[in-house]
Amino acid sequence: MANILVVGAGPVGLTLAAELARYGIGVRLIDRSPRATETSKALVVWSRTLELMDRMGCTGGFLEAGLRAHGASIRSGGAVLGRPRFDDVASAYNFALMIPQRETERLLAVHLRCFGAEVERQVELVGAFEAADGVEARLRHADGREETVRTPWLIGCDGAHSTVRHGLGFAFSGSTQGDDWLLADVRLEGAGAPAPDEIATYLHRDGPFVVFPIPGGRARVVATRGRTDPARPDPTLADVQAMIDRWAGGTFRAADPVWLTNFRINERKVAEYRRGRIFLAGDAAHIHSPAGGQGMNTGMQDAINLAWKLAMVTRREAADALLDSYSPERTAVGDLVLRNAGRLTDMATLAHPAAQAARNLALRFLLGLHAVRDRMATTMSEIEIAYRDSPLSRGPGSGDRWDPRHDAGPPAGSGRAPRFVLYAADAVRGSALAVRFPALLEPEARTPPDDRPLVIVRPDGYVGLSAARWDDAEGYLEALAAHPV
Structure with a gap:
């Protein structure tokens, strides 16, 4: 099986390559730069990204290297208008982890090496075209030597000036402030x-x-x-x-x-994150105001979303149609982040004195309300990002983040192929269903933490199915299976 080719070794490409390697998928990660980022660039890792890093198995190094910011303040003319706090965010990581991007990249590169993979530097993608069963890519090395490789999937994680995006001819619509x-x-x-x-x-x-x-x-x-x-x-x-x-x-x-x-500040985004066997993730697909510090987190979550789907399809454990969910899921999140960051920037840069006075008055009032402060902190933490309109979401509460406190034992896919997790009130029937779909489900059904009789949780910790009938669960899994049972 040929290696999946990932272009760009920033935080997004490193995350994607590490996840693919963790799932036992051959990956080749290239970057035209001779060295990793040496400046601080993106600074914050938010709660939801840290939760997903738990599934990756690399949170510890980040917590040791980072600084925990427990809140924010908004001031004007020497007066404090409000102090949102992160302490009440419903996550074990109820803080903003401040860590320079150079450290983020270093730690992710160390994590990648745990799976026997390395970044290939001074290797540049100079062309690619899709064939029936893969992508043919032309690479140029530092000495001028060119190499042609065949890859089943090509992923552009190569930033705002993405060669992959340009090659696809995708419009990068938006504006520059x-x-x-x-x-x-x-x-x-x-x-x-x-x-x-x-x-x-x-x-x-x-x-x-x-x-x-x-x-x-x-x-x-x-x-x-x-x-x-x-x-x-x-x-x-x-x-x-x-x-x-x-x-x-x-x-x-x-x-x-x-x-x-x-x-x-640029605010731009592609309409779709996929064309055939070529995908975009991170700044190659979306760039926006740094307000809220969501950019790197959004890109890393793009990578985590895509990795398990590529792994299951590559291993022929799920139908190719599983990959159709990547673009609609992450496009919706990209739109949300772009909209929220733009609003924050617009609010902060109001020019008319009357508008500024009205803004400050409103902020003083609203930030005096506990519910508003909590809402601001929760939005920044990204724990409420959901995939409710996804083709993978069925039933009440589907698409929502599964509370990590409900996970039992090692995370799904740790050190092996990714799997969905079945939570079933009837453990006997649940285990029988797992036997029918061994390529999709963890072998042991777990007890639901609430009154829902049947819940299927995705490998990335979001609810795929919430149902009361076993026929619904069987139909859901049959639709996902590479070879319907």
Whole structure:
């Protein structure tokens, strides 16, 4: 069986390759860059991603390397408008894990090596076309040598300027915001600096100024610099301090910068994440405002969603139609994240003084309500992402996240092929059904944690089927089976 080819070794490609390798699928991960990311880039891993990492088997290293942010603050003119907290998020990971992308990539690369796979660097995809039973891809190595490979599936995890997406001719629809933004990784000193476990947003008449904590006593500062100017130089430490003085009251100082740059916000997305045997994931499929810190998490969850489906189809344990669910499921999530991030950015960058005053008044009132603070924290944590309209979802509550506290023993697919898990009030009939569908179901039925008589949970921890009749469960599994029973 030929290896699946994954293009792009950022967090998304590393996640996908590691999951495929964990499931025993041959994978080849290439990247044209000579080295991994060396800057902090994406900073936060949210609750739902950490839960899914539990299934991957790599959460521990991230928890050791990261910093736990337990809340956020929203301020204006020296006043605190509200302090959402993550403590009540219904997850074992009720915090935002702050960790630089270079560390995320390093840890995922270590995890990938546990399965005998490595990143092939300075290898570039220069062309690909689909044949009847696979994809023929042309690769170029650092010495100029070209190689033609045949792969059953090609996945583009190669970022906003994706070669795979360009090759497919997919429209990357959206827009570029008209402002320049500043990014600075610095140390913040002084009594007025935000708490080291808090994401602090300062709303100012000239735009937002946001401080994200980073492990090692550093912080990420992000702020608007005004309308885009192609001649604008990279920011200096003095520019950062001037913003602190003007927008945050000057009660702390910036020092020891390690990264100072300008950037612009793009909001773009493809309409579909798949064409035949070629898939897109992560920034190759969707890019959006960094507001809320959802981008990397969304991409990693793309990869986790796709990996188990590719594994089951590649192993001929599920019908090819299983892969048809990837694009509608993740497209809907991409649309949601794009919409939410855009709204946050629009709210933070209101320009008219009257609109700013009304926004601040509304925020002060709404963030005074416990329910609103909880809703904001839950949305950011991503634990309520669901697939209710998926072709794989049937019955009440289907498509919802399965509470990880209900899992018993090792996660489905740990160290072996991915499997659905059957929860059945009638354990005898449940075990008999597992015998009928050994390629799809874990061998032992489990006791439901609530009054639902029959629940089938997907390998990625979402409810596939919730039903009362055994005929429904049998029909659901027969539709998934590679060879109907």
